[in-house]
Amino acid sequence: MRAQPKASHFIDGEYVEDTAGAVIESIYPATGEVIAELYAATPAIVERAVASAKRAQREWAAMSPTARGRVLKRAAEIMRERNRELSELETLDTGKPIQETIIADPTSGADSLEFFGGIAASALNGSHIPLGGDWAYTKRVPLGVCVGIGAWNYPQQICCWKAAPALAAGNAMVFKPSENTPLGALKIAEILIEAGLPKGVFNVIQGDRETGPLLVNHPDVAKISLTGSVPTGRKVAGAAAGQMKHVTMELGGKSPLIVFDDADIDSAIGGAMLGNFYSTGQVCSNGTRVFVQKRIKEAFLDRLKARTEKIVIGDPLREETQMGPLVSRAQHEKVLDYIEKGKSEGARLITGGGIPNDVSGEGFYVQPTVFADVTDDMTIAREEIFGPVMCVLDFDDEAEVVARANATEFGLSGGVFTADLTRAHRVVDQLQAGTLWINTYNLCPVEIPFGGSKQSGFGRENSASALEHYTELKTVYVAMGPVESPY
Numbered sequence: 001m002r003a004q005p006k007a008s009h010f011i012d013g014e015y016v017e018d019t020a021g022a023v024i025e026s027i028y029p030a031t032g033e034v035i036a037e038l039y040a041a042t043p044a045i046v047e048r049a050v051a052s053a054k055r056a057q058r059e060w061a062a063m064s065p066t067a068r069g070r071v072l073k074r075a076a077e078i079m080r081e082r083n084r085e086l087s088e089l090e091t092l093d094t095g096k097p098i099q100e101t102i103i104a105d106p107t108s109g110a111d112s113l114e115f116f117g118g119i120a121a122s123a124l125n126g127s128h129i130p131l132g133g134d135w136a137y138t139k140r141v142p143l144g145v146c147v148g149i150g151a152w153n154y155p156q157q158i159c160c161w162k163a164a165p166a167l168a169a170g171n172a173m174v175f176k177p178s179e180n181t182p183l184g185a186l187k188i189a190e191i192l193i194e195a196g197l198p199k200g201v202f203n204v205i206q207g208d209r210e211t212g213p214l215l216v217n218h219p220d221v222a223k224i225s226l227t228g229s230v231p232t233g234r235k236v237a238g239a240a241a242g243q244m245k246h247v248t249m250e251l252g253g254k255s256p257l258i259v260f261d262d263a264d265i266d267s268a269i270g271g272a273m274l275g276n277f278y279s280t281g282q283v284c285s286n287g288t289r290v291f292v293q294k295r296i297k298e299a300f301l302d303r304l305k306a307r308t309e310k311i312v313i314g315d316p317l318r319e320e321t322q323m324g325p326l327v328s329r330a331q332h333e334k335v336l337d338y339i340e341k342g343k344s345e346g347a348r349l350i351t352g353g354g355i356p357n358d359v360s361g362e363g364f365y366v367q368p369t370v371f372a373d374v375t376d377d378m379t380i381a382r383e384e385i386f387g388p389v390m391c392v393l394d395f396d397d398e399a400e401v402v403a404r405a406n407a408t409e410f411g412l413s414g415g416v417f418t419a420d421l422t423r424a425h426r427v428v429d430q431l432q433a434g435t436l437w438i439n440t441y442n443l444c445p446v447e448i449p450f451g452g453s454k455q456s457g458f459g460r461e462n463s464a465s466a467l468e469h470y471t472e473l474k475t476v477y478v479a480m481g482p483v484e485s486p487y
Contacts, residue, residue, distance in 0.1 A: 001028060001035050003092050003183055008038040008206045009045055010189040012052040013199025018045050024179050024206055029095030029325040030316050032362030038182050041205040046214045049174045049203040053145045054220050056200030057172035061142050065120040068168060072117030075195035079110035079188075086187060088317070090156055093181040095325040095364065096279055097316045108446070109160030109188065112462065115446040116168035123464045124169065124471065133480045140471040142170035143246055144222040147215045149236070150185065151227040152178035152327050153282040153386075159185045162225045163192075163202055165466040171223075172201045174215060179208045180328050216240060223247065223470065227284075229384075230410075230455050248459030248469050250284070250451060252384045253412030255433065256405035257287030257441060260398075261295040263417035264439075269304050271417060271441035272390065277311065277368045278442065280326055281335075281388035285413035285450075287441055289374075289381055291401050294394045301372055301392065305351045308368050313356050325364040326387055332364035335387030339369055342380040347371035347391070376404055384410070398427065406432045411454030415441045434460075 003026065007015035021039035028035045041049070060068065079086060086106035091098050096105070126138035148162035155177050166173045177185040185204045192202050205211070212232075216224050216239050223246035226236050233251040240247045257275055259268040275287035292300045316324035326332045339353055352369030359365045366387055374381050374391040381391050395401040405414065415437040416424045428436045434452040437443065444450050449460040459469045 001031075001033060001092070003089060004036045005038070005183060005186050009041060009049070010186050010204040011045070011049045011200075012056075012203070013193050016045065016048070018042050021045065021206075022208070022210075024182060024208070026093070026182055027328065028092055029327050030361070030363040032329070032364070035092060036183060038206050040179070040207045041211050041214070043214060045205055046211065046218065049205050050145060050215070050218050050220050052200035053172035053174050053203055056198050057142070057144055057170075059198055060167070060172060060201045061170035065124050065168070065170075068170065069117040069120035071192070071196045072113045072120070072164060072168060075192050075197070076110040076114035076117065078191045078195055079106050079113065082191075083107060086156060086184065089187060090184055091316050091324075093155055093183045094152065094327055095316055097321045097324045099319055099321065100279065105154060105156050108157045111446045112157075112160040112164040116164040116467075119464055120168040123467055126473070134478060135480070136475060136477045138473050138475050140169070140467070141474050142471055144171060145220055146171045146173045146223040146225065146470065147221050148173055148175040149212055149215070149224065149226045149228065150175065150177045152180040153279055153284070155181040156184040156188060158227050159188050161461050163188070165461075166225075166470045167197070167201060169467050169470040171470055174203045174205060174221075176205055176207050176211060176215060179206065182206050212236065213239065217243070221245065225459070226250065233457060246469070248451075248461065249457035250459070250461060251412070251455065251457040252410065253284050253286070253452065253456050254289060254382065254384050254408050254410045255285060255287045255413040255415075256289045256291055256431065257415040258401055258405060258417070258427065259290065259292045259296070259300065260416070260418040260420070260423070261293040262419040264419070265296060265300060265303065267439065268417040269300065269307060271415065272304065273307065275415065275441040276390040277308070277323060277388045280323055280366070282327060282331075282386050283442065285435060285442055285444075287413065287415050288385065288389070288391055289405070290390055290392045291395050291405065292392055294396060297392075297394045301350055301370070304370060308351050308370055311368050313365060313367070314359055323368060323388065326366060327364070329364055331386065332366065335366050335385060335389065338380055338383070338385045338387070338389060339366075342371045342374075342378065342389070342391075345378045345380070346373075347378060347380065348373040350392075352388070376407065382408070398423065402427060402430045406430075409455040410452070412452035412456035413437075
């Protein structure tokens with residue numbers, strides 16, 4: 001099985017190779033086999049990509065927002081036309097089941113391109129400020145060259161989530177995908193050129209932890225948008241702050257999902273499963289601390305166990321597969337280690353807890369796992385696992401669960417299931433998180449802002465709000481008479 005791209009990088013509208021860079025092996029997580037070999041960007045490649053973006057940005061920014069939007073909308077159409085091809089590539093890149101990627105990955109990227117293409121002409125307006133005889137106006141202007149640094153859980157979606165608002169606003173972008181999932185962004189770069197994007201406006205370079213600092217510290221880069229872990233975010237944000245650069249940080253979480261005893265229990269279980277097992281649990285906003293009110297705890301666990309054990313695990317290219325492997329061997333070992341910590345620290349294992357028996361080969365599979373009787377001080381309740389491991393905690397009353405839900409450094413997401421909508425709104429108002437759901441979980445349409453608080457980051461992706469993070473205000477004072485001066 002091979003998915004070898006034409007070259008490792010896409011710069012100034014064409015594929016570019018530099019074999020002097022470190023080798024990056026693209027591994028299919030379902031089998032462990034190498035399906036492509038690429039090269040990390042050398043300093044010369046980084047310089048070439050940034051220079052290309054800087055040159056092309058001026059031409060792109062000079063176009064009308066309507067014209068820029070037209071290109072993005074055409075790219076969205078092409079992505080939808082090639083959804084099957086892109087979804088299969090996403091499955092090879094990530095190991096996620098084809099039944100998932102075909103509805104949630106390229107399509108959500110296309111949604112982002114279409115949305116920002118559609119609002120480009122109307123959402124970049126300034127204001128008129130009357131000042132008596134004089135007046136002033138403001139305008140939103142692009143930042144210049146933006147850097148996008150992607151994560152490996154939704155590589156095509158994240159690429160578009162960063163590129164679409166940046167390009168709509170008149171910026172250029174250099175995008176670096178995760179070294180674990182290097183393939184999808186190259187196809188998106190191809191599609192943007194096909195849709196009419198001027199060469200150099202969107203560039204893709206491969207790399208690892210050595211490459212990121214070259215981009216972040218480049219003097220011609222105005223903004224960095226990162227999706228990644230909290231430790232990585234701290235390093236990137238710190239380096240950017242030292243150079244007064246704009247940043248958007250979409251980082252990790254350990255989000256609470258609260259189930260009150262009047263909730264529709266089957267819907268709550270469905271929400272908890274989607275918030276823990278979708279994408280094999282590799283979603284930053286997952287509700288991995290599931291607080292269940294004591295009166296319904298055992299009924300919740302019984303039904304959850306039955307439904308979890310029906311999940312179909314296997315070859316992600318088979319249509320019937322519902323859960324695939326983790327993305328890499330390192331992530332596989334990390335998740336299994338957390339499961340052992342849960343057992344050793346006294347959590348009650350309800351189901352899962354190991355490697356499935358019915359999968360063959362060298363794939364990075366883990367059973368969907370549920371722990372009950374989890375306490376707030378356990379490692380699995382405090383640290384982000386990023387795998388299919390659900391922690392069920394019980395609680396007595398509202399005040400208690402709100403305090404415990406907020407007792408974390410993270411603040412990305414949260415959810416509440418209850419039939420009492422007054423209580424639902426009261427609780428979400430108290431939860432310290434950037435993105436919250438009532439009686440559902442993990443729905444992120446492009447129309448709504450997505451992002452976190454506390455150590456989970458700052459800035460927002462999606463919605464018109466994202467444009468604010470890729471532009472800055474320019475203010476112009478207009479005098480209508482002679483200057484009065486005491487000098």
